[in-house]
Amino acid sequence: MFGWDIFPVAASEQADVVDEAFFLLTLLAIPIFTFVVTVIGYTMWRFRAQSGEVADGPPVRTHSKWVPFWLFWTTALTIAVIIHPGYTGLLELRETNDHDPDLVVNVTGLQWVWLFEYPDDDVSTVNELVLPVDKVVRFNVTAPDDDVVHSFWVPAFRTKIDAVPGLITRIDVTPNAIGEFNDDVNFRVQCAELCGLNHGTMFARVKVVEEAEFDQWIAERSGRAAIPSSGSNPS
Numbered sequence: 001m002f003g004w005d006i007f008p009v010a011a012s013e014q015a016d017v018v019d020e021a022f023f024l025l026t027l028l029a030i031p032i033f034t035f036v037v038t039v040i041g042y043t044m045w046r047f048r049a050q051s052g053e054v055a056d057g058p059p060v061r062t063h064s065k066w067v068p069f070w071l072f073w074t075t076a077l078t079i080a081v082i083i084h085p086g087y088t089g090l091l092e093l094r095e096t097n098d099h100d101p102d103l104v105v106n107v108t109g110l111q112w113v114w115l116f117e118y119p120d121d122d123v124s125t126v127n128e129l130v131l132p133v134d135k136v137v138r139f140n141v142t143a144p145d146d147d148v149v150h151s152f153w154v155p156a157f158r159t160k161i162d163a164v165p166g167l168i169t170r171i172d173v174t175p176n177a178i179g180e181f182n183d184d185v186n187f188r189v190q191c192a193e194l195c196g197l198n199h200g201t202m203f204a205r206v207k208v209v210e211e212a213e214f215d216q217w218i219a220e221r222s223g224r225a226a227i228p229s230s231g232s233n234p235s
């Protein structure tokens with residue numbers, strides 16, 4: 001955005017929503033942060049103790065015009081960012097929730113691996129997530145009952161949701177750029193909830209491919225494709 005390459009690779013429609021929100025909030029925070037630091041710095045210099053001075057300075061009194069001014073504008077700004085990009089951004093991220101997705105992937109996080117199941121095709125993988133580009137993917141995320149809380153986070157997608165034992169959480173992602181872990185480490189599922197000794201290495205490789213390549217990948221792994229169509233199953 002604006003020619004600034006300050007974000008990691010963005011590879012989903014949701015990533016654009018999140019990055020826009022992040023950029024806007026940073027832009028708003030810069031002048032406020034600068035102002036506050038300047039006032040603190042000026043105050044420390046202007047009202048510093050003179051050498052040999054040991055008594056307290058004069059008592060600090062409120063400023064009857066400045067206080068309401070500051071209170072009003074900071075409150076207004078806070079409410080404004082809750083509405084946009086807060087509420088409007090959430091609506092955008094949840095845009096696909098009421099529709100059927102193109103692909104469902106069941107995700108299980110456990111100490112310390114990620115399991116992926118493609119229920120429509122009877123395919124399962126361990127630490128390997130392959131997705132077709134430009135399709136709405138619905139992740140149903142969970143963890144085994146006797147495990148701990150994990151968090152399903154893909155940096156390149158900017159989407160994250162907890163994997164909670166005994167609960168199914170849901171998040172929709174529409175990957176919109178081809179890419180894979182071997183070329184960019186942001187194409188990975190990284191556990192984002194401290195979950196024990198190997199939390200830091202609890203990641204899975206993500207690969208976003210063209211639809212045809214995805215179909216082929218599924219066919220090679222699905223139970224149907226593994227059974228030869230004729231000859232080997234007599235009587």
Ligand SMILES: [Cu+2]
Binds near residue numbers: 150151195
């Ligand atoms: Cu974990």
